[in-house]
Amino acid sequence: MDYIKWNMNKFKSKDTSHTLIDEFTMETLNAVKHYHTTMSAYETTPLHHLNSLADTLGVKKVVVKDESKRFNLNAFKPLGGSYAMAAYFARVLNLDLNTLSFNDLMEEIQQLDTTTFATVTAGNHGKGVAWAAGALGQKANVVLPAGSSESRFQAIQELGADAHISDLNYDDAVAYTAERAEQNGWVLLQDTAWAGYEDLPMSIMKGYTTIIAEILEQLNGQDLHQFTHVILQAGVGSFAAAMAAAIYNQRMDNPPIFIVAEPSRADCLYQSAESKDGTAQRVFGDLDSMMAGLACGEPNPIAWNILKQIADAFFSCDDEISARGMKILAAPLQNDPSIIAGESGALPIGLLNEIMTNDDLAEAREDLRFDKNASVLVINTEGDTNPENYKQIVNN
Numbered sequence: 001m002d003y004i005k006w007n008m009n010k011f012k013s014k015d016t017s018h019t020l021i022d023e024f025t026m027e028t029l030n031a032v033k034h035y036h037t038t039m040s041a042y043e044t045t046p047l048h049h050l051n052s053l054a055d056t057l058g059v060k061k062v063v064v065k066d067e068s069k070r071f072n073l074n075a076f077k078p079l080g081g082s083y084a085m086a087a088y089f090a091r092v093l094n095l096d097l098n099t100l101s102f103n104d105l106m107e108e109i110q111q112l113d114t115t116t117f118a119t120v121t122a123g124n125h126g127k128g129v130a131w132a133a134g135a136l137g138q139k140a141n142v143v144l145p146a147g148s149s150e151s152r153f154q155a156i157q158e159l160g161a162d163a164h165i166s167d168l169n170y171d172d173a174v175a176y177t178a179e180r181a182e183q184n185g186w187v188l189l190q191d192t193a194w195a196g197y198e199d200l201p202m203s204i205m206k207g208y209t210t211i212i213a214e215i216l217e218q219l220n221g222q223d224l225h226q227f228t229h230v231i232l233q234a235g236v237g238s239f240a241a242a243m244a245a246a247i248y249n250q251r252m253d254n255p256p257i258f259i260v261a262e263p264s265r266a267d268c269l270y271q272s273a274e275s276k277d278g279t280a281q282r283v284f285g286d287l288d289s290m291m292a293g294l295a296c297g298e299p300n301p302i303a304w305n306i307l308k309q310i311a312d313a314f315f316s317c318d319d320e321i322s323a324r325g326m327k328i329l330a331a332p333l334q335n336d337p338s339i340i341a342g343e344s345g346a347l348p349i350g351l352l353n354e355i356m357t358n359d360d361l362a363e364a365r366e367d368l369r370f371d372k373n374a375s376v377l378v379i380n381t382e383g384d385t386n387p388e389n390y391k392q393i394v395n396n
Contacts, residue, residue, distance in 0.1 A: 003318035004354060006364055007270065011278040013309040016248070020306050023202065024209060024245035031098040032206055033213040035086055036079065038101035039135070045069045045211075047218040052333035054376075057356040061375035063227070064329070064349070065215055068340055068383030071131065075293075075342075075382040076211060076239070077191075078128035083207030084189055084200050085117065085132050102135075109136065116141055117189040118181040120173045121156070122148060122235075122292040124344075124382055125191050130161035141186060143177050145170040148292065149386045169287050171297045192236040192300040202302060205242040211379060212246040224250050227377045229370065231259045231348035235296035237269050237303030243379065245306050256377075257368055258311045261351045263289035267316035268299045269307060280304045290319045290389060293344035293382060313368060315351055319343070323393050325350025329380070330394040340383045342390060348378035 036042050046069060050062040067076035086105055090097040093108050116139040119129045126142040133140040140161035144153055148165050156163045166173050174190060178197075181188040193201035216224065224247055232240035237260070244258045262270055265288050271281040283297040325346030329339040341349070355361050355370050364370075384390035 003264070003320060004351075004361065005264070005267075005270065005316040006313055006361075007273050008313050008367065009273055009308070009311050011273070011308045012312065016309050019309060020302055021245045021248055021309065023206070024242065024249050026250065028206055029209045029213040029246060032083055033210045035083060035097075035100055035102065036210045038103065039071075039082065040102075041071045043069070044214050044218070047215060048337050048339060050332070050336045052336045053328070056333055057353065058372055059356065059370065059374040059376055060372060061226070062352070063375070063377050064339060065211060065377070065379045066339055067211065067379060067381050068342070068345065073127055073131055074385050075124035075127070076208065076379070077124040078131050079210050080191060080204035080207035080238075081125065081128035081189060082132035082135070084203040085136060085138070087203035088187060088189075088200060106136065114138055116184070116186040118177055118184075118186040119143070119189045119191075120145065120170065120177045122152070122170065122295060124293050124385060126156045126161070126163065127152075127159060129189055130156050130159035130163070134160045143173050145173045145287075145295075147286070147288065149389070151386055151388065152292070155385075169285070169297065170295060171282065191238050192296070192298070193302045198302060201238065201300060205238050205302065208239055208242040209246045212243060215377075216250070224256075225254065227256050227375050229257045229259065229368070229374055229376045231261060231352060231376065231378050233291075233294055233344055233347045233381060234260050234262050234269050234303075234307075235266070235294040235344075236298065236300040237307055238300045239381065240269075241300070241303035241306040244310055248310050255310065257313075258307075259313050259315065259351075259368065260307060260311050261315045261317055261347050263291045263294050263322075264316045264318045265289045266295045266297055267314075268297055269304065270314040270316040272299055272304055272308070273311075273314045278308055290386075291322050291343045291347060292386070293342075294347070313364070317347060317351055321350040321354060322347045323350070324353060326390065326393050328353060339380055340390070341380045342382040342385045345380040345382040352376060352378065
């Protein structure tokens with residue numbers, strides 16, 4: 001079998017005190033969610049229980065948080081961009097971010113000149129930055145890496161951003177855009193980090209945690225202890241690390257099994273876990289995967305330092321695993337709801353299906369305790385953000 005590789009995390013630590021994980025407390029989740037709830041477009045996204053799929057796969061529970069409904073933008077990414085902009089202006093204007101509302105921020109920023117936020121994106125992050133900038137009356141300059149779909153590019157332009165598709169891969173485009181931002185006096189709002197550029201990426205990661213705050217509210221009096229497994233998709237790892245850290249802080253006494261899934265052609269976290277000394281590893285080349293939102297070659301060091309401590313396993317998956325997940329969610333069993341999941345959003349369900357049904361993954365199934373008692377949480381991070389490819393996959 002050459003379409004899935006996996007490894008157990010040999011760097012997992014029993015002592016996670018005084019680490020970046022401590023940034024993702026319940027207090028932080030509540031503050032982030034408070035800001036998002038003051039935005040006029042805010043609504044809680046659905047939490048679906050796929051009982052028939054769970055029965056078919058032989059697990060106790062499969063629960064999907066559906067971020068395709070977020071802010072009517074078809075992906076979770078606007079949570080990060082919008083909160084990071086609030087954090088940026090809170091620092092500039094010396095405002096209390098823990099109690100800041102969107103309307104209060106709008107009043108305060110009237111005293112400032114218009115700010116241009118620059119970023120690189122495979123689609124969803126750039127759309128979120130463009131949307132958040134427009135909502136605050138600011139500007140956005142967005143670069144897409146080579147091979148980006150025309151539909152994703154147009155969606156960003158339609159939100160008022162100055163955007164173009166470059167001839168660079170994701171990581172090279174980030175370096176190019178960081179240089180342009182410095183030259184032009186723009187604010188770089190990138191969802192990855194490096195030495196000297198950590199504050200805004202951390203704010204973006206914290207912005208994502210509204211997802212976990214909502215899940216806690218949606219569990220009908222239960223808590224996160226009901227989940228034995230969490231499968232998280234990763235590009236640079238910012239989303240996966242934020243979700244894992246936020247859940248871990250609620251489950252320190254008995255954390256779930258965290259599994260990280262990546263495209264095989266952009267599996268920088270899997271490769272980092274394969275390293276001898278635990279240093280972050282970059283994957284080079286075209287990073288050619290239909291999972292565009294995950295096609296990143298270099299880990300966010302903040303994210304890697306978190307995942308290295310608490311993730312249990314890393315999986316490197318070919319595109320066909322994601323395609324299988326898209327089909328499973330689009331054509332539900334019996335009374336399960338139909339969920340529109342794009343290429344990046346469907347990877348965790350595709351991987352869960354393989355783990356439970358593919359004899360070649362029997363060792364992974366046993367080592368990671370996927371059995372009739374497993375209760376699995378996954379997050380659909382995007383809807384059909386590439387509509388033509390989505391139709392081609394699910395109708396085939």
